[in-house]
Amino acid sequence: MSKTIFNLRIWFVAIILLIASSAKVNADNSSENTKTPKYIFFFIGDGMGLSQANTAEAYLGALNKSNGIKRLNFTTLPNQGFYTTYASDRFITGSAAAGTALSSGEKTSISTIGMDAKRQKPLKSVAEVAKEKGYKVGIVTSVSIDHATPASFYAHQPTRNMYYDISLDLSKSGFNYFAGGGFKHPEGDGKIDENNTMANFGMGADQKLAKKKPNSLEVAKARGYTIINTLDDFKALQKGDDKIISIAPRLAGGKSLPYSIDQDEKTDISLEDFTRKGIELLDNKKGFFMMIEAGKIDWACHANDAATVIKEVLQLDKAVSAALEFYKKHPKETLILIGGDHETGGMALGFSGSHYQSAFSLLQNQNLSYEKFAQLVKEYRESTKQPDVNYGLELVKKHFGLGNEEKNLKLNEFELQQLKDAFEKSMIYEYKMSKDDQFYLLYGSYDPFTVTACHILSQKAGIGWTSFSHTASPIPIRSIGVGAEQFTGFFDNTDVSKRLKKLLE
Ligand SMILES: [Zn+2]
Numbered sequence: 455m456s457k458t459i460f461n462l463r464i465w466f467v468a469i470i471l472l473i474a475s476s477a478k479v480n481a482d483n484s485s486e487n488t489k490t491p492k493y494i495f496f497f498i499g500d501g502m503g504l505s506q507a508n509t510a511e512a513y514l515g516a517l518n519k520s521n522g523i524k525r526l527n528f529t530t531l532p533n534q535g536f537y538t539t540y541a542s543d544r545f546i547t548g549s550a551a552a553g554t555a556l557s558s559g560e561k562t563s564i565s566t567i568g569m570d571a572k573r574q575k576p577l578k579s580v581a582e583v584a585k586e587k588g589y590k591v592g593i594v595t596s597v598s599i600d601h602a603t604p605a606s607f608y609a610h611q612p613t614r615n616m617y618y619d620i621s622l623d624l625s626k627s628g629f630n631y632f633a634g635g636g637f638k639h640p641e642g643d644g645k646i647d648e649n650n651t652m653a654n655f656g657m658g659a660d661q662k663l664a665k666k667k668p669n670s671l672e673v674a675k676a677r678g679y680t681i682i683n684t685l686d687d688f689k690a691l692q693k694g695d696d697k698i699i700s701i702a703p704r705l706a707g708g709k710s711l712p713y714s715i716d717q718d719e720k721t722d723i724s725l726e727d728f729t730r731k732g733i734e735l736l737d738n739k740k741g742f743f744m745m746i747e748a749g750k751i752d753w754a755c756h757a758n759d760a761a762t763v764i765k766e767v768l769q770l771d772k773a774v775s776a777a778l779e780f781y782k783k784h785p786k787e788t789l790i791l792i793g794g795d796h797e798t799g800g801m802a803l804g805f806s807g808s809h810y811q812s813a814f815s816l817l818q819n820q821n822l823s824y825e826k827f828a829q830l831v832k833e834y835r836e837s838t839k840q841p842d843v844n845y846g847l848e849l850v851k852k853h854f855g856l857g858n859e860e861k862n863l864k865l866n867e868f869e870l871q872q873l874k875d876a877f878e879k880s881m882i883y884e885y886k887m888s889k890d891d892q893f894y895l896l897y898g899s900y901d902p903f904t905v906t907a908c909h910i911l912s913q914k915a916g917i918g919w920t921s922f923s924h925t926a927s928p929i930p931i932r933s934i935g936v937g938a939e940q941f942t943g944f945f946d947n948t949d950v951s952k953r954l955k956k957l958l959e
Pocket residue numbers: 501549655752753756798924
């Protein structure tokens with residue numbers, strides 16, 4: 455009798471163990487299954503370090519009459535990390551080397567796109583890996599679609615200035631959706647638009663580039679792409695449309711989207727719009743990978759234009775919110791990452807002249823970007839033989855609020871003198887970039903009057919700038935979803951793609 459009971463007990467324990475172990479196998483399997491995200495969003499804020507996002511939050515806080523911050527969607531995500539950004543041959547990186555590190559998981563040299571440091575061997579990007587695995591792929595940017603960051607995900611060229619060759623690589627990729635700005639050199643004439651040096655930051659043209667044919671847009675069409683550039687065609691895009699190149703209807707300098715601060719909601723297509731359309735077109739049973747770059751945070755930081763930076767960051771946050779809406783519908787299959795390639799401008803939430811004071815709400819008085827303001831200055835210079843400084847002062851009052859006492863933007867003697875000096879220089883000639891120039895420290899490569907207005911408004915708000923170039927500050931990365939815990943801690947920019955590729959395995 456007792457022997458029977460003993461046997462029964464043994465059987466009972468064995469069965470329990472069997473059930474438990476099979477349950478464990480199931481649990482492992484399911485966690486195994488959820489380890490590979492089916493939908494991946496990789497947002498890159500070009501030039502976005504901690505300060506750029508936090509300044510936008512402080513600005514929103516100040517508009518709410520708070521001394522603190524109002525959080526953005528993407529800064530509240532549960533997983534946070536930091537990474538170093540140095541290139542293989544320079545401590546302070548550039549968008550090509552940083553973009554390649556983020557796309558391929560390998561360090562490379564300055565200006566190199568998707569190739570090793572010696573510019574010999576192509577490096578496979580995570581977007582290309584995703585495509586091999588059957589994912590649909592989308593590349594979205596607010597700058598030209600052949601610019602360094604987006605190019606790092608589909609092109610392999612020894613230098614970022616080879617726009618023509620990069621644009622041929624674009625259609626060779628076979629990716630499903632390209633959207634944002636236009637093409638810089640579809641004709642392959644090798645010339646850099648002189649008016650758009652801000653889009654190249656003194657990299658200059660690759661003079662060896664001869665005029666090449668055929669037009670890379672025609673090549674893209676022959677490879678099955680549909681190219682659209684009107685708002686109506688954009689709106690008409692729908693699920694099932696594939697191999698699309700969607701270019702903004704109105705382009706600003708460097709074939710980019712107009713700055714968010716300069717956009718017209720009714721006629722322009724925003725980064726958020728392009729992201730939402732990407733979700734609609736790419737969503738399919740096998741999943742998708744979409745890289746979305748907010749490319750003009752960097753450009754506005756180069757110009758030390760704080761108000762424009764904030765609007766670009768807020769636009770990025772809206773694009774992220776589109777991804778978060780998608781995530782809520784597919785929480786067990788989606789991964790969202792928001793990183794940056796490097797910090798630009800050495801932006802600080804503090805300035806020596808404003809001591810411990812901050813007044814971020816003053817930035818709301820700026821109603822256009824430095825780019826548009828510089829255009830107004832240029833038009834005035836070209837239309838008058840005897841420039842009047844009072845005209846210039848009225849212009850900064852109208853567009854930056856500077857000198858408007860009711861808006862708490864009274865100018866002191868020193869600021870007034872800075873503006874007058876800069877205006878005088880702006881009226882003499884069109885300022886060209888020269889790093890040897892004694893004026894470089896004051897004005898960088900920008901129109902003197904414009905950059906001085908940006909500086910004074912920044913300083914009154916309590917924001918400091920230390921550079922017209924990039925800095926080497928580590929970059930924050932925020933994430934949510936499947937595998938997001940892989941992107942916490944302190945690591946290197948190459949680890950981002952290494953870990954992404956591992957998740958795709
Ligand atoms: Zn830059």
